[in-house]
Amino acid sequence: MSSSVSIGPAQHSPIGTTLERHLLDRQRQMPRATGDFTGLFQQISLAAKIIGSRVSKAGLSGILGRTGTTNVQGEQVQKLDDFANATIVNTVEAGGHVCVMGSEEVEGPIQIPSEYPQGKYVLQFDPLDGSGNIDINASIGTIFSIHRRLTPDGTPGTLRDLLQPGSDIVAAGYVVYGSSNMLVYSTGDQVDGFTYDPGVGEFFLSHPNIRIPQRGSIYSINEGNYHGWTEGVQKWVDWIKAPSENKRAYRLRYIGAMVADVHRTLLRGGIFVYPADTKNKQGKLRLLYEASPMAFLVEAAGGTASDGDRRILTIEPKELHQRTPVFMGSPDDVADALRFARA
Ligand code: FBP
Numbered sequence: 001m002s003s004s005v006s007i008g009p010a011q012h013s014p015i016g017t018t019l020e021r022h023l024l025d026r027q028r029q030m031p032r033a034t035g036d037f038t039g040l041f042q043q044i045s046l047a048a049k050i051i052g053s054r055v056s057k058a059g060l061s062g063i064l065g066r067t068g069t070t071n072v073q074g075e076q077v078q079k080l081d082d083f084a085n086a087t088i089v090n091t092v093e094a095g096g097h098v099c100v101m102g103s104e105e106v107e108g109p110i111q112i113p114s115e116y117p118q119g120k121y122v123l124q125f126d127p128l129d130g131s132g133n134i135d136i137n138a139s140i141g142t143i144f145s146i147h148r149r150l151t152p153d154g155t156p157g158t159l160r161d162l163l164q165p166g167s168d169i170v171a172a173g174y175v176v177y178g179s180s181n182m183l184v185y186s187t188g189d190q191v192d193g194f195t196y197d198p199g200v201g202e203f204f205l206s207h208p209n210i211r212i213p214q215r216g217s218i219y220s221i222n223e224g225n226y227h228g229w230t231e232g233v234q235k236w237v238d239w240i241k242a243p244s245e246n247k248r249a250y251r252l253r254y255i256g257a258m259v260a261d262v263h264r265t266l267l268r269g270g271i272f273v274y275p276a277d278t279k280n281k282q283g284k285l286r287l288l289y290e291a292s293p294m295a296f297l298v299e300a301a302g303g304t305a306s307d308g309d310r311r312i313l314t315i316e317p318k319e320l321h322q323r324t325p326v327f328m329g330s331p332d333d334v335a336d337a338l339r340f341a342r343a
Pocket of ligand 1: 075104128131257274
């Protein structure tokens, strides 16, 4: 667990505990807690409720399709990307808990307007992960991580506050908008999942202490990129999908939204991989608001997360939107993949 978090150790809250109550119970464990962390988390969960509500009726509310603009990644921006980004910024900026934010949809640091307090935390997020799935009604999500600021208290946050390694994450989480909406988070000690009940308008603890299996039977990768991979990765995929004496053939599952593919991997085991290829020399996924927060969760659940050479959490970020190759999941499955990839 990160030393600088102002919330107590993970609780063994009973199933059905609300997220709010779960956070307050943890806060009470920490005599020095100021309530800042709990306050920030409540704003994140409120933003998730607003986004989830819009996603669930996207086809009816004219929010499908593109805005016609291109983001810093060179991607066509979806209307829901914009809506989700604005919802998180508007919900969090006035709360006084953060000093700066970083988003997939915004080129530079998102400053907190001067009329609001400059808080002690730093929030990074992918407002809508899996944008390609929006118009086809497949699972999408929101990914976030929280760091403590490095620059002096009370001053506007800077890029330096955003360029922090995953190993200094205070908390990370994601929301998956799927058959049901779930918020999964960790402060490093355990991973807890909460399911949203739209009838009550609240997240309830449904998956306490998620532990990833040591080995799974599912691999998740976009095989359409096969010809752009290194020989090592090609050999790994050829091996994992072929039955052999001491191994059965793994099943391929690829939803095309990292948040959903990693969610399944956390619950069922196996491995999710987005390697570098001739098109994406550094891989496709972004370090600060995709790979790092998901790596933090996978490791907290007992899994492994590597860029092929080192733990993703040890990577020192240089740029806000830098990319990284990703190998994450069950320890035995990631070890197999790295053995091939490094050969
Ligand atoms: P965004 O949708 O946030 O840009 O995320 C990137 C992403 O959609 C991941 O969620 C997913 O794992 C990957 O890209 C899918 O990429 P591809 O279509 O190349 O397999």
